[in-house]
Amino acid sequence: MADLTVVVERSAGAAIVRLRGDLDKLSAPVLRDQLVLLHDERVHTIVVDATELAFCDSSGLWVLIEHQRLVREHGGDLRLTGVHGVLRRVLDVTGLSAVFT
Template sequence: MADLKIEVARAARAATVRLRGDLDKLTAPDLKGRLDELAAEGRVDVVIDATGLEFCDSSGLWVLVEHQRAVGGRGGTLRLTGVHGVLRRVLEVTGLKAVFDDVLPAQL
């Protein structure tokens, strides 16, 4: 398994979070911590850029779902962009694609 690299670009009420590597049970707590920091700063409009994501298991997916619920409850949004591979398939098969405000596929 590869490490997860998390890059955050902040704006007023918003943030873009770029993921590179594997989002799994070992790295999901790191992402959760970063997302919690953004929420504490008042950044409730979040874009997760999954272009560089190589793998995502249920632990990683659960962090995304939980954060979507948290920001949605505060009038914010969580959008996914660059969705491909395992994450795309899991979102489609489970129906969780509908949970997020927007899911954009990776550019080909």
């Protein structure tokens, strides 16, 4: 599996989080740390760009679900864009496609 690269671009209460590589059990904490930091900074709109994401397992999916819930509880929104491949299939099979805008 390839490493995960997380690039965060901030702008006026919003952020784009670009993912490249594999989001799995070993790399999920890297994404979690970035999302916690954004929450601590009171970023209310987060767009996770999965265009360059090669793989996502249940650990990565759990981080996305957990932080979407946290952001929404505080009046914000976490959205996914560029969803394809394994992540698309996992979201569709689990019925979680409807949870993410």
